Amino acid sequence: MLKDFQTSTKRNHCFIEGIDKMVNTEFWKNKKVFVTGHTGFKGTWLCLWLSSLGAKVTGYSLKPPTSPSLFELCQLEKRIPTKYADISDIETLKEAILTAKPDIVIHMAAQPLVRASYKNPVETYATNVMGTVNLLESVREAVQNGIEIKAVVNVTTDKCYSNKEWPWGYRENDRLGGYDPYSNSKACSELVTEAYRNSYFHPKDYEIHGVGLATARAGNVIGGGDWAVDRLLPDCIGVILQGGIIKIRNPHAIRPWQHVLDPISGYLTLAEHLYKNGGQVADGWNFGPDDKDGKTVEWMVKSICTKWGQGVAYDMETGPHPHEAHYLKLDCSKAKLNLGWFPRWSVDHALDKVVEWTKAYQANEDVAAVCLNQIHEYSNTRIAN
Numbered sequence: 001m002l003k004d005f006q007t008s009t010k011r012n013h014c015f016i017e018g019i020d021k022m023v024n025t026e027f028w029k030n031k032k033v034f035v036t037g038h039t040g041f042k043g044t045w046l047c048l049w050l051s052s053l054g055a056k057v058t059g060y061s062l063k064p065p066t067s068p069s070l071f072e073l074c075q076l077e078k079r080i081p082t083k084y085a086d087i088s089d090i091e092t093l094k095e096a097i098l099t100a101k102p103d104i105v106i107h108m109a110a111q112p113l114v115r116a117s118y119k120n121p122v123e124t125y126a127t128n129v130m131g132t133v134n135l136l137e138s139v140r141e142a143v144q145n146g147i148e149i150k151a152v153v154n155v156t157t158d159k160c161y162s163n164k165e166w167p168w169g170y171r172e173n174d175r176l177g178g179y180d181p182y183s184n185s186k187a188c189s190e191l192v193t194e195a196y197r198n199s200y201f202h203p204k205d206y207e208i209h210g211v212g213l214a215t216a217r218a219g220n221v222i223g224g225g226d227w228a229v230d231r232l233l234p235d236c237i238g239v240i241l242q243g244g245i246i247k248i249r250n251p252h253a254i255r256p257w258q259h260v261l262d263p264i265s266g267y268l269t270l271a272e273h274l275y276k277n278g279g280q281v282a283d284g285w286n287f288g289p290d291d292k293d294g295k296t297v298e299w300m301v302k303s304i305c306t307k308w309g310q311g312v313a314y315d316m317e318t319g320p321h322p323h324e325a326h327y328l329k330l331d332c333s334k335a336k337l338n339l340g341w342f343p344r345w346s347v348d349h350a351l352d353k354v355v356e357w358t359k360a361y362q363a364n365e366d367v368a369a370v371c372l373n374q375i376h377e378y379s380n381t382r383i384a385n
Contacts (some may be wrong), residue, residue, distance in 0.1 A: 212278020
């Protein structure tokens with residue numbers, strides 16, 4: 001399916017160069033980037049973007065978590081040195097980081113699903129909490145061994161906050177918590193990061209250790225190539241492709257929906273700032289959509305049905321379900337003011353891109369090229385803020 005990834009990457013890199021106002025394309029050339037969880041949905045999009053910018057990416061992850069998977073469809077294993085291993089295996093992780101000698105580390109390995117965390121809480125905490133400990137301990141040891149890791153971004157979630165169902169967005173200094181094992185484990189991951197930053201990578205000692213350590217909290221991401229179970233859009237797409245009727249379990253819940261490229265642009269922007277000014281931005285950061293893009297589950301499903309066409313329908317799913325927050329959104333004023341980061345695509349346009357990608361996949365098109373074209377379009381979108 002992937003006819004000439006290298007050619008299409010170079011072509012799209014030329015398109016992107018000099019256009020993007022948030023992601024500094026010159027900065028990423030030849031940067032050595034170590035990405036955990038790179039075989040997942042967000043990880044694949046991140047690695048595609050980094051590769052298109054000329055970064056030298058090394059991936060550390062389990063095998064792709066779904067079949068099909070975006071990672072396999074894009075044949076990234078042929079493009080990115082990959083170590084298939086568990087984030088819980090600290091010795092293998094240490095060796096991988098020592099071998100890669102990265103400039104920048106982006107930690108995305110996680111058990112990312114709320115409903116799965118109810119079924120497997122021990123695995124969720126082991127991966128999301130101890131996985132963070134293992135990653136940061138591996139970074140600490142690498143730095144002690146003379147490897148100049150300048151920036152570490154731990155990707156968590158908007159659900160790390162103690163949700164009070166407030167009508168306003170959560171700020172980075174609001175109380176962490178989390179009702180369910182997934183959300184709570186990500187709040188714990190935030191606390192682990194804070195402890196390592198205070199103990200080993202304190203901003204006031206930046207001139208000594210040279211490491212900028214931060215966390216990134218994003219909203220509910222959507223985009224082409226997501227086949228995760230118990231996520232709204234992947235569930236909808238799966239049903240649509242099979243010709244069934246979509247079932248909605250929580251129609252009035254409001255979420256901060258955003259295209260996957262929005263938070264990824266935030267991670268890249270934050271990583272660059274950490275690399276250059278780690279002592280100044282080593283903190284927690286929100287990368288969510290604008291308030292207008294907080295939509296109900298039913299609005300999202302109705303919109304995807306309309307955009308797809310061909311008589312796609314939905315219905316309400318009855319029966320008991322695990323607790324899920326009704327309302328959640330982020331205040332991203334800090335990132336906008338201090339990093340110059342802004343969301344670019346509205347939720348409506350993001351849904352257009354999901355439909356575009358999925359129909360290309362359905363038609364057996366080169367989905368890596370589709371992803372790169374969407375990255376080009378995103379980078380060339382004027383920021384309205």
